Amino acid sequence: MTSQANRVMALSEWEDRWHEGRTGFHQPHVHKLLENNLDKVLCDRKDVRFFFPLCGKAVDMKWLVDKGHSVVGVEISEKAIKQFFEEHEVAYAEETVSAIPGAKVFKSSDGKISMYQCDLYKFSSEVAGQFGAIWDRGSLVAINPCDRPRYAALIASLMDKNCKYLLDTLLYNPELYSGPPFFVSDEDVKNLFGPSCDIQLLEETDAFQERHKQWGLDSLTEKVHLLSPKAN
Ligand SMILES: C[S@@+](CC[C@H](N)C(=O)[O-])C[C@H]1O[C@@H](n2cnc3c(N)ncnc32)[C@H](O)[C@@H]1O
Numbered sequence: 001m002t003s004q005a006n007r008v009m010a011l012s013e014w015e016d017r018w019h020e021g022r023t024g025f026h027q028p029h030v031h032k033l034l035e036n037n038l039d040k041v042l043c044d045r046k047d048v049r050f051f052f053p054l055c056g057k058a059v060d061m062k063w064l065v066d067k068g069h070s071v072v073g074v075e076i077s078e079k080a081i082k083q084f085f086e087e088h089e090v091a092y093a094e095e096t097v098s099a100i101p102g103a104k105v106f107k108s109s110d111g112k113i114s115m116y117q118c119d120l121y122k123f124s125s126e127v128a129g130q131f132g133a134i135w136d137r138g139s140l141v142a143i144n145p146c147d148r149p150r151y152a153a154l155i156a157s158l159m160d161k162n163c164k165y166l167l168d169t170l171l172y173n174p175e176l177y178s179g180p181p182f183f184v185s186d187e188d189v190k191n192l193f194g195p196s197c198d199i200q201l202l203e204e205t206d207a208f209q210e211r212h213k214q215w216g217l218d219s220l221t222e223k224v225h226l227l228s229p230k231a232n
Helices: 011-020 032-042 060-066 078-087 145-158 186-193
Strands: 049-052 070-075 092-096 104-108 113-117 131-136 159-171 197-206 221-229
Touching: 011 078, 032 131, 032 159, 032 197, 032 221, 049 060, 060 070, 060 113, 078 104, 078 113, 131 145, 145 159, 145 186, 159 186, 159 197, 186 197, 186 221
Parallel strands: 049 070, 049 131, 070 113, 131 159
Antiparallel strands: 092 104, 104 113, 159 221, 197 221
């Protein structure tokens, strides 16, 4: 573990970020690493159910639905969820979730998109089953480092036996910036998911931008890994 190991962000801090518009992580375009590697996730499958942990209002969700897939996301910020539906002009309805006290689910009228507004750790396969694919961008890198083991256990429990889990990580010098996003090494990925999944590094790219200079960084590498449940 690095100097970031003890950094903890409360859920209310994320909600504040959405209320104050401090959402520099949101990208207005489809993520390049998802686009580049979608074939390896789909493996010729049609109508795949995707899970988006910590979904924000990622435009990738709408892009996948337009390609014939369906999406379930989990996000603590109601504001983010409502912005998603409004910005994409998708009609939706809001319901309570009997399995999770205090949670709500926002569902598109065609049933292709469901976004659960709750703490991720209250979500489980009992709420919405298992998934054929997972797109993890801004999620493992955003959770508190101390929560990684329970995050990995939850994600593993949400994967069906043919699931393809596309995991995006960020590497930089953690002595220079406290996060989030947090530094996640290849070793971390192996330790967290190696016992349950086969792991393949698909692509890495220089993701350093002007805004990262304000974080005190001088380099930032983004990697995307493809994880598949180990055959029993
Ligand atoms: C870094 S953002 C990434 C959002 C999205 N994946 C994207 O790529 O734009 C992390 C998101 O997770 C939400 N979040 C953080 N911790 C959460 C938790 N424990 N449960 C549910 N949502 C959470 C935040 O409100 C924020 O929208």
